[in-house]
Amino acid sequence: xxxxxxxxxxxxxxxxxxxxxxxxxxxxxxxxxxxxxxxxxxxxxxxxxxxxxxxxxxxxxxxxxxxxxxxxxxxxxxxxxxxxxxxxxxxxxx
Numbered sequence: 001x002x003x004x005x006x007x008x009x010x011x012x013x014x015x016x017x018x019x020x021x022x023x024x025x026x027x028x029x030x031x032x033x034x035x036x037x038x039x040x041x042x043x044x045x046x047x048x049x050x051x052x053x054x055x056x057x058x059x060x061x062x063x064x065x066x067x068x069x070x071x072x073x074x075x076x077x078x079x080x081x082x083x084x085x086x087x088x089x090x091x092x093x094x
Contacts, residue, residue: 001021001056002055002056003058004022004027004053005018006018006019007050007068007076008031008048008049009012009046009087010045016073018068020065024052031046040051045055048091050087050088078087
């Protein structure tokens with residue numbers, strides 16, 4: 001079963017959220033629809049998927065998520081720009 005580490009942002013790209021999911025499509029739908037109104041992503045209107053990494057091993061995925069959550073903003077910006085230079089909403093391309 002694949003596991004996904006993803007980064008979503010708001011429409012102005014000022015807030016980033018890093019998360020993990022085993023069903024990326026469902027999880028992004030939850031963010032976009034405000035499934036959990038108490039969630040950080042709902043509060044900051046983070047609905048745009050800008051980066052995705054796939055892992056086959058859950059331990060590797062968890063380790064990567066923890067690493068990214070500790071990264072400085074500028075490092076995350078570079079990671080996103082290298083992967084998705086225009087910061088497109090990747091969820092719209094599925």
